[in-house]
Amino acid sequence: MAAIRLKGSHTVRPCDPTWIGTMALSEWDQIGCVTHVPAIYLYRSPNRSASAIAETLKDSLSKVLVPFYPLAGRLQWIGNGRLQLQCNAMGARFIEAECESSLNDIGDLFLSPQHRNLFPSADYGLPIHELPLFLVQLTTFRCGGVTIAIALSHAVADGPAALHFMSEWARITRGETLQTPPFHDRSVFRAGQPPLASSPRPTLDDFPEYGKPALLLGQSDTSEERKKKTTTAMLKITKAQVEKLRKMANDSREKPMARGFTRYETICGHVWRISCKARGHRKQQPTAMGIIIDSRSRMRPELPREFFGTATFDVIAQSMAGDLMSKPLGFAASKVRETIEKVTDNYVRSSIEFLKNQKDLKDFQDIHSLLRKEEGPFYGNPNITVVSWLTLPLYGFDFGWGKEQYMGPGPYEDDGNCLLMHSPEGDGSVVVAMCLQEAHMDEFKKLFYQDLL
Known part of the structure; x- marks a missing residue:
């Protein structure tokens, strides 16, 4: 170009x-x-x-x-x-x-x-x-x-x-x-207001998403992992493959459930399992997955859909890599569901109170790592973060000269970042954009489709 x-x-x-x-x-x-x-x-x-x-x-x-x-x-x-x-x-x-x-x-x-x-x-x-x-x-x-x-x-x-x-x-x-x-x-x-005098006061144990991410066994920080080159792949799953994954997850669930796993829970579980395998994790390796939750429908009363601000926040699903890799897909999907279902109106409000009680928010912001060139929030190896655009109206922005031919995010370069998008064709397929270290991507792509062929 x-x-x-x-x-x-x-x-x-x-x-x-x-x-x-x-x-x-x-x-x-x-x-x-x-x-x-x-x-x-x-x-x-x-x-x-x-x-x-x-x-x-x-x-x-x-x-x-x-x-x-x-x-x-x-x-x-x-x-x-x-x-x-x-x-x-x-x-x-x-x-x-x-x-x-x-x-x-x-x-x-x-x-x-x-x-x-x-x-x-x-x-x-x-x-x-x-x-x-x-x-x-x-x-x-x-x-x-x-x-x-x-x-x-x-x-x-x-x-x-x-x-x-x-x-x-x-x-x-x-x-x-x-x-x-x-x-x-x-x-x-309660923007701009002081914390409530609640008892007991919310602690970090209640909100693992605000703690330090899991580290690779034998490492004391993420500095070495940050130096490694990354690459991005766009992987498409057809509607039939999505349903095949869901059947695999639902047929292998460990506990009875009132409803089957959603495509989001299923794909998240699949990506998490495969990333552990592609990275060659040991059985005892702790790993976490960041899940972005929209609180608009989880608060009581619900927030208006047209709320203009930030109503999304991260929650963390945690597991041992050995369990994710050795157990069937239903185990990973259930970890995703358990994490999502804990986000009730009370969880949302308690999370806000936890943050209000923090003396300083710098450690919770990524902008400071950019400004100081220092280590900031990082959820790379052995962790991943999944952002879902599956339910968002991504396409069809007509400024007067027709709808777009392509819509997408900016370049993804952070290890472990994953983005889910529905296909613009509206055929029920899902596009998985995954960023990993170069050393792990070929194996990830091979394993990703292994159970879907």
């Missing part, structure tokens, strides 16, 4: 006055991934000039930032590793770029780290109060196609909220009106 040339960078502010003031963030807004999360959309034939596309997108972005005004604000440190959101209408960053290649020349956008130049880059060397929360890069190609790549701060919005924003932005670009206003009230998480 030819080099990408940046043509210009613009600040896009809300076109109408918005609420100005300080918005308290919940504890979940402030832990884990408080950096920017990238995604990209590819359109082959917009049938209009690059300048016309850019002006249309900037105009509609200024309109959608009115109801989604937090994205036009800036974060601010307030001490003890805590953040608040200044809703000040400073705006989003819009970058224009061009590439002399054709879209046919660029290959798989997801698998190639060389394509990172298609994505807007957040400069974490800047003071955080100067860093835009939403960045977008429009890149035009020789063939007339374009990519729209975004980077959106996870401290302001999680996946469901980000897709809600993208859907409304596309709708407004098409000349339609806002369909579903975002819900900005974070009071359900």
Whole structure:
């Protein structure tokens, strides 16, 4: 692919006055991934000039930032590793770029780290109060196609909220009106309020997701594992193969259950077992899997689906690698289910109270490891983290020139990261994007399909 040339960078502010003031963030807004999360959309034939596309997108972005005004604000440190959101209408960053290649020349956008130049880059060397929360890069190609790549701060919005924003932005670009206003009230998480005087006070034993990840036997830290090169594979499971996996899991479950394993529980269990085998773990090796939970439907009363913030958080399933590898798939799937089912309304609220009681949140944030180049949260070997986009409306973002030809995340380079996506064809198949150390990937791919042929 030819080099990408940046043509210009613009600040896009809300076109109408918005609420100005300080918005308290919940504890979940402030832990884990408080950096920017990238995604990209590819359109082959917009049938209009690059300048016309850019002006249309900037105009509609200024309109959608009115109801989604937090994205036009800036974060601010307030001490003890805590953040608040200044809703000040400073705006989003819009970058224009061009590439002399054709879209046919660029290959798989997801698998190639060389394509990172298609994505807007957040400069974490800047003071955080100067860093835009939403960045977008429009890149035009020789063939007339374009990519729209975004980077959106996870401290302001999680996946469901980000897709809600993208859907409304596309709708407004098409000349339609806002369909579903975002819900900005974070009071359900008691954002900005002190911890409750509860007894007994929640402890780390209650929430293993906030503890240190399991280490390889014989190692005292993760420094050696971090140095190893990684690679990513995109593995597709057909609907028939998904059902075959589910049957294997359900036929081998150890305890009677009121309902069978879901495809998510089954695929997570399968990926966890296979990663242990591919990595050559010993029987006594502890291993963990990070599972991302959306609390919207787990709180009582339920949060509105249009809640705009971070309502997702990690929980941890734990096991010995020997059990995962020697026992059938139903064992691994049951570990996933047990972990998910413990997330009740009480668990959600207790988790928040645990974080409120922490003197400093720095150890729970990945941004500090980026800034200091030090070790931060890491769930690589012997652990994995599975992010599911299976239930999210990933596709069909029409900005006025048709739906995208491709949608995907930014490059995956962290050992043990796994992303599940439903196929854009809507045929019931699932795409598993897995990042592992190069030394383990060939074995993982071989074992992944071994029981599915």
